[in-house]
Amino acid sequence: MLDTTAGSTPGVPSGLWRPADGTGPTLVAAHPLPPLPLIVDEWSAGIDWVARQCVGADVILHVLVGSAWSVRGFEVRTDFDDAGSDHRPVVAVLARR
Numbered sequence: 001m002l003d004t005t006a007g008s009t010p011g012v013p014s015g016l017w018r019p020a021d022g023t024g025p026t027l028v029a030a031h032p033l034p035p036l037p038l039i040v041d042e043w044s045a046g047i048d049w050v051a052r053q054c055v056g057a058d059v060i061l062h063v064l065v066g067s068a069w070s071v072r073g074f075e076v077r078t079d080f081d082d083a084g085s086d087h088r089p090v091v092a093v094l095a096r097r
Contacts, residue, residue, distance in 0.1 A: 001017060001018055001019070001020045002015055002016070002017055003015075003016045003017065003018050007049060008049070009030055009031065009032045009033070009045070009046035009049050010033065010042040010045050010046055011033045011039070011042050011046070012031045012032070012046075013031070014028070014029060014030040014031055014032070014046070014049065014050070015028070015029050016028050016053055017029075024096075025069075025094065026053075026056075028050065028053045028054065030046070030049070030050045030053075032046030032047055032049075032050060033046055063090055065094060067097065068096060068097055069094050069095070069096060069097060070094070070095050070097055071093070071094060072093040072094065072095050073091075073092070074090065074091070074092045074093070075090065075091045075092075076088050076089075076090050077089045077090065077091060
């Protein structure tokens, strides 16, 4: 469930999703602005926002998992390549150890 109180990165939307039933991981989808000279303050604020969301002991970054998680499956989705983004979505299936 989207946590609307968590805020976002400046300029480009980001979000924090918490499991509705309290089990499972909290997900952060972040897209900070690039560190360009004219917007370096906004970039820094975006990086700070991401860091604040990832202070817990049970953090998954870039679908890299710690010892509390195992990866059951992973897929890079290519069926959205014509959507106009320079990124591809990933789908990872994780299980708590």
